Amino acid sequence: MKEYDGRLRLVIKHYPYKYRDFSHMASEAAMAAREQGKFWEMHRTLLKKSPKLDRNSLIKYAGELGLDLKRFTDSVDGRKYSKLIERDKKLAVDLDVYNTPTFFINGRKVIGNRPYEYLKMIIEEELKGVKK
Amino acid sequence: MSKNNKPVLLLIPLVCIAFFSLNVYAGHLEPFRSVPVPKHNPQTPEKIELGKKLFFDRRLSGDGTMSCATCHNPEQAFTDGQDISLSYPTTMNWRNAPTLINTAFQKFLFHDGRVKSLEDQALFPLMSAFEMNQNLDFVEEELRVVPEYVEAFKKVFGGDVTRERIAMAIAAFERTLVSVNSPLDKHLKGDKSALSEDAKKGLEIFEGKGKCADCHYGVNLSDNRFHALNVPENPALLNEPRVIATMRFTAKVYHYEDYKNLREDPGRYLITKNKKDRKAFRTPSLREISKTAPYMHNGVFKTLDEVLDFLNKGGGPGNKALKPLGLTGEEKRYLKAFLTEAPAGEDIAIKYPEVP
Numbered sequence: 142m143k144e145y146d147g148r149l150r151l152v153i154k155h156y157p158y159k160y161r162d163f164s165h166m167a168s169e170a171a172m173a174a175r176e177q178g179k180f181w182e183m184h185r186t187l188l189k190k191s192p193k194l195d196r197n198s199l200i201k202y203a204g205e206l207g208l209d210l211k212r213f214t215d216s217v218d219g220r221k222y223s224k225l226i227e228r229d230k231k232l233a234v235d236l237d238v239y240n241t242p243t244f245f246i247n248g249r250k251v252i253g254n255r256p257y258e259y260l261k262m263i264i265e266e267e268l269k270g271v272k273k
Numbered sequence: 274m275s276k277n278n279k280p281v282l283l284l285i286p287l288v289c290i291a292f293f294s295l296n297v298y299a300g301h302l303e304p305f306r307s308v309p310v311p312k313h314n315p316q317t318p319e320k321i322e323l324g325k326k327l328f329f330d331r332r333l334s335g336d337g338t339m340s341c342a343t344c345h346n347p348e349q350a351f352t353d354g355q356d357i358s359l360s361y362p363t364t365m366n367w368r369n370a371p372t373l374i375n376t377a378f379q380k381f382l383f384h385d386g387r388v389k390s391l392e393d394q395a396l397f398p399l400m401s402a403f404e405m406n407q408n409l410d411f412v413e414e415e416l417r418v419v420p421e422y423v424e425a426f427k428k429v430f431g432g433d434v435t436r437e438r439i440a441m442a443i444a445a446f447e448r449t450l451v452s453v454n455s456p457l458d459k460h461l462k463g464d465k466s467a468l469s470e471d472a473k474k475g476l477e478i479f480e481g482k483g484k485c486a487d488c489h490y491g492v493n494l495s496d497n498r499f500h501a502l503n504v505p506e507n508p509a510l511l512n513e514p515r516v517i518a519t520m521r522f523t524a525k526v527y528h529y530e531d532y533k534n535l536r537e538d539p540g541r542y543l544i545t546k547n548k549k550d551r552k553a554f555r556t557p558s559l560r561e562i563s564k565t566a567p568y569m570h571n572g573v574f575k576t577l578d579e580v581l582d583f584l585n586k587g588g589g590p591g592n593k594a595l596k597p598l599g600l601t602g603e604e605k606r607y608l609k610a611f612l613t614e615a616p617a618g619e620d621i622a623i624k625y626p627e628v629p
Contacts, residue, residue: 158362160336192363239331239338252343253359
């Protein structure tokens with residue numbers, strides 16, 4: 142994003158894996174962290190710590206990130222963002238997306254965790270087609 | 274399932290002599306001809322169509338997230354474009370997904386050649402814990418509750434849904450994925466204007482100084498054999514616990530004695546337990562090679578240039594299959610022009626089926 146500052150917008154959609162006990166709660170945790178300005182920090186932590194994403198672990202990670210733990214825990218326990226997460230899941234199904242991560246780069250579907258060079262190649266191709 | 278794309282291969286002279294005596298076609302390139310079809314599984318339009326539906330059907334994976342097309346994507350020359358193939362959620366694969374184009378010509382499937390027919394191959398990824406992770410008894414029942422499938426199996430095979438018939442239908446579809454009317458085919462049929470001047474020079478090197486045709490010959494530009502080139506391990510995977518788990522799991526399944534301490538891909542040895550097969554992998558087809566990067570069984574080389582450099586220096590340390598070729602930069606450029614241009618056939622147009 143730094144490299145393409147101002148020319149690229151990244152939109153994240155949640156797609157918690159249906160067969161993992163804590164995946165929905167992990168999405169809630171990311172959103173709860175976002176409320177406190179730490180979405181990306183939590184996002185990276187979740188990827189790094191997966192599959193250890195039970196409630197106590199999430200609270201521990203929130204503590205490590207310096208979040209207000211009461212606010213964080215209330216948000217996660219109250220499933221505050223459940224509606225948004227379910228909406229994202231429905232969008233994924235509507236778009237026939239079943240794998241994570243899946244990227245849509247200017248509409249081009251890219252499935253799987255790709256090296257930066259691969260994504261960069263597509264971004265460059267798409268940027269060439271953008272009218273200034 | 275995984276892939277091994279080694280565009281150029283050289284054998285030491287002694288091996289070549291033995292090899293030529295075994296195969297009169299060694300070194301000869303041949304144009305496309307009709308695909309071999311086993312007598313027990315003849316091609317019919319209905320069977321191909323059924324196979325295509327199954328190929329795109331996510332029911333074939335345990336959690337419904339993957340179909341065959343996930344890793345063999347028609348829009349990426351029936352690969353997934355990754356160094357290491359996509360995998361079942363929460364796991365990681367350990368090898369590269371090969372293209373399905375021209376697999377009908379292969380005498381062995383998988384990088385380690387564990388099976389000899391597309392029918393035998395098709396169910397492996399379905400069952401594999403790190404690929405589609407499906408249970409075959411279960412998938413039979415999943416398909417039996419779909420009236421369209423019940424009807425199609427009855428029409429095509431005259432009977433019920435079975436795992437064997439699932440594999441037969443998928444294999445029939447895969448036999449339609451062929452590289453045809455490439456400049457190489459036209460050249461070999463006598464059209465001397467089919468190749469550019471650079472590609473013609475590349476062909477001379479391919480058959481001469483580069484010794485590529487020692488192993489890459491015939492219709493499919495492959496000797497259907499296994500060679501230990503000592504391809505380097507993919508550094509991105511060496512310390513990835515999920516890859517190590519997958520590698521050891523596979524080795525355990527194949528009764529590799531010391532599977533718990535395995536740190537590198539044993540290649541064909543896994544199947545034969547023959548020392549000469551350690552780190553040996555199947556010679557890949559070079560048809561459509563420019564569209565199927567990254568290369569080798571573990572996708573360690575991102576470009577054809579990297580592959581050519583590896584082969585030109587005589588392969589990996591300690592290998593006995595290759596010697597340095599001494600190709601100049603210009604010769605490598607011609608060779609690359611040949612590989613990029615000559616074996617690239619017509620685009621395969623796939624009309625996506627309506628999965629019931």
